[in-house]
Amino acid sequence: MREATKIIPVREQIADQLRSDIISGELAPTTKLNEQQLANRFGVSRGPVRDVLLQLTKEGLLVAKNNCGVSVNSVLDPSMQELMIDIRRRIEVFAISQLKGKLTEMDFAELEDILVRLQDAFDAQEFNEVTKADIDFHRYLVHAAGGDELTNLWYPIVLRMRMNYKRISKPKDCVDEHRAILDALKANKINVATTALRANIK
């Protein structure tokens, strides 16, 4: 039997695109979003667009005012940013502690694929793709440990953090750091992986 081909719902595609636009800075903070315009852009009606806007608002990327529409949220002030980093670290450290000895060869292969994407995107100077691969790597681990439950808690935090970075500071380090995390996981050295992970989240 062939590998199941993944069906991606319309709403999810729209959400992904908007998230991408926001964290890439294409949609700047305080930009107002019009439901009808978005509906036209994606070739759907306002219904699904409304759903997506609601979701992104819950995720903290957008802010909504009653009967006044939504706009792109502003960057976090430093103390909140610090809190977010701390919470994200706790979640991911928790994740790999739960994963000790649980990861299969298939998991490792998947993570290797993501690292390849990361490297390729870096070589091509596609920084948006670098960001996506970076997030995918971490999400894979979080999801493997805590499922949708934990991922839903973790994801908005990452997105909010990313909104604050205009661009990846040192993409090269980014690749190396993830390599270190993966190698440590493969060797089942959780302490090493934890240290590498904490160094990567900043």
Added chain:
Amino acid sequence: MREATKIIPVREQIADQLRSDIISGELAPTTKLNEQQLANRFGVSRGPVRDVLLQLTKEGLLVAKNNCGVSVNSVLDPSMQELMIDIRRRIEVFAISQLKGKLTEMDFAELEDILVRLQDAFDAQEFNEVTKADIDFHRYLVHAAGGDELTNLWYPIVLRMRMNYKRISKPKDCVDEHRAILDALKANKINVATTALRANIK
């Protein structure tokens, strides 16, 4: 001029009611929710109901399957519950550290009101109301410190934690603990407040 009467949007009312039903256990885990039935119950159309179901799904109270509707989420396994407690503590400790010296007389009056509600609900053995007042107390502090941003991160965690408790174990302690927190805040003794807060979150 008359005091501004607070307008509570339809969606919010529906969301509050459903959250209440879920936390109180009236809607047991794995219960499937039908959009049309809910629409009839609240006397609105499916649109707003869909919006609410999406939100509660984001909050982790419900789980959704494509084209298959939503159902009430199950309780957390112990390790996740522990992580949630840890993160919630971190957020609330952050909140009161930010609030040092910032709370006004009006804030204290508001918090006193909530404590009265808590005491009354306890006296009347209205455990649902006890839970609501309890949450309101903490939410007031979190919101005062971090606004909607922090509240949106914090709230789902609290809700998920509450789903795991069938009932308040010792309502009397609950009142005393919140009294201790408020008194410490009034005296601007952040260390004391932090200790009391950490003892209350469990």
Added chain:
DNA sequence: TTATTGTCCATTGTTAACAATTTGATGGCG
């Protein structure tokens, strides 16, 4: 008997029209 396929029904996903609300502008009045 058992596995497969086809049909039906219940439910969700989507759409477009309608109602309600906010904003900004315009004009009269102090």
Added chain:
DNA sequence: CGCCATCAAATTGTTAACAATGGACAATAA
């Protein structure tokens, strides 16, 4: 000249009809 009330345009909130999807059940063939 500035301020407030009133009105119009634009935008969101809501509704109900329509399309599409998934699951259950029965019929068929091996």
